[in-house]
Amino acid sequence: MEPHEPDLSAVPVTAVLAALADDVRLQIVRALAEGGERACGTFDFGVSKATRSHHLKVLREAGLTRTRAAGTSRLVRLRHDELNKLYPGLLDAVLAPRPPA
Amino acid sequence: MEPHEPDLSAVPVTAVLAALADDVRLQIVRALAEGGERACGTFDFGVSKATRSHHLKVLREAGLTRTRAAGTSRLVRLRHDELNKLYPGLLDAVLAPRPPA
DNA sequence: ACCCTTGTTCGACAACTGTCGAACAAGCTC
DNA sequence: GAGCTTGTTCGACAGTTGTCGAACAAGGGT
Numbered sequence A, B: 001m002e003p004h005e006p007d008l009s010a011v012p013v014t015a016v017l018a019a020l021a022d023d024v025r026l027q028i029v030r031a032l033a034e035g036g037e038r039a040c041g042t043f044d045f046g047v048s049k050a051t052r053s054h055h056l057k058v059l060r061e062a063g064l065t066r067t068r069a070a071g072t073s074r075l076v077r078l079r080h081d082e083l084n085k086l087y088p089g090l091l092d093a094v095l096a097p098r099p100p101a
Numbered sequence C: 001a002c003c004c005t006t007g008t009t010c011g012a013c014a015a016c017t018g019t020c021g022a023a024c025a026a027g028c029t030c
Numbered sequence D: 001g002a003g004c005t006t007g008t009t010c011g012a013c014a015g016t017t018g019t020c021g022a023a024c025a026a027g028g029g030t
Helices: A014-022 A025-036 A051-060 A080-086 A088-096 B013-020 B023-035 B049-061 B080-086 B090-095
Strands: A037-041 A065-070 A073-078 B037-039 B064-069 B073-078
Touching: A014 B013, A014 B023, A014 B090, A025 A037, A025 A051, A025 A073, A025 B023, A037 B073, A051 A065, A051 A073, A080 A088, A088 B090, B013 B023, B013 B064, B023 B037, B023 B049, B023 B073, B023 B090, B049 B064, B049 B073
Parallel strands: none
Antiparallel strands: A037 A073, A065 A073, B037 B073, B064 B073
């Protein structure tokens, strides 16, 4: 079964925002933004692997990430360019570590 | 009782995103972005006034809007400048009617 | 003073969401 | 093939959220 990665333009804006509106998922996105491509297992944010898998699914189905199999692992990467094209500024705004006052 | 309008910088990013991740609220924000200041009652998106009041509260407590009393009405406006300063690009990205491919 | 208009607040209820452990699937290595 | 590693899927459960009608509060107008 292929991992259902929709066209970003086909995903409602609210779904994209909802996907980003969670602490764990935001940490994943931030890690991906810096790290490039990473295996699912390299994320450890204090949740079970079931939960982690769930969050990665939400991100994938919101059109934010792409996943490809590599052995027993799955490599995840951020759809950086598409995101910036369709929602310019969104990623930067969200990724900002904490804008100094 | 004053309507509890937090410092935008004190609101977690996820809360800001969550506030925007709803269709009704997004419509409200879009209307505010164009219309400037509007009374609560001038929004009609097919929800009861209880629900509308709820959504306006969520937006207010996420630091996205300001509200001031004016007679029996309450005027709501978007905190446009603060938003753009703290999350540059966010509003534009979200407000875009539908970015042409 | 009375009433109408405008909003908010209060349950209540259904739907969704985040979380987990356990079971399952698929691939590698020995 | 046996066993290990890596992920996904399946209930289940608690907490949150969107929705409503009804009750309440505060102003304004007559």
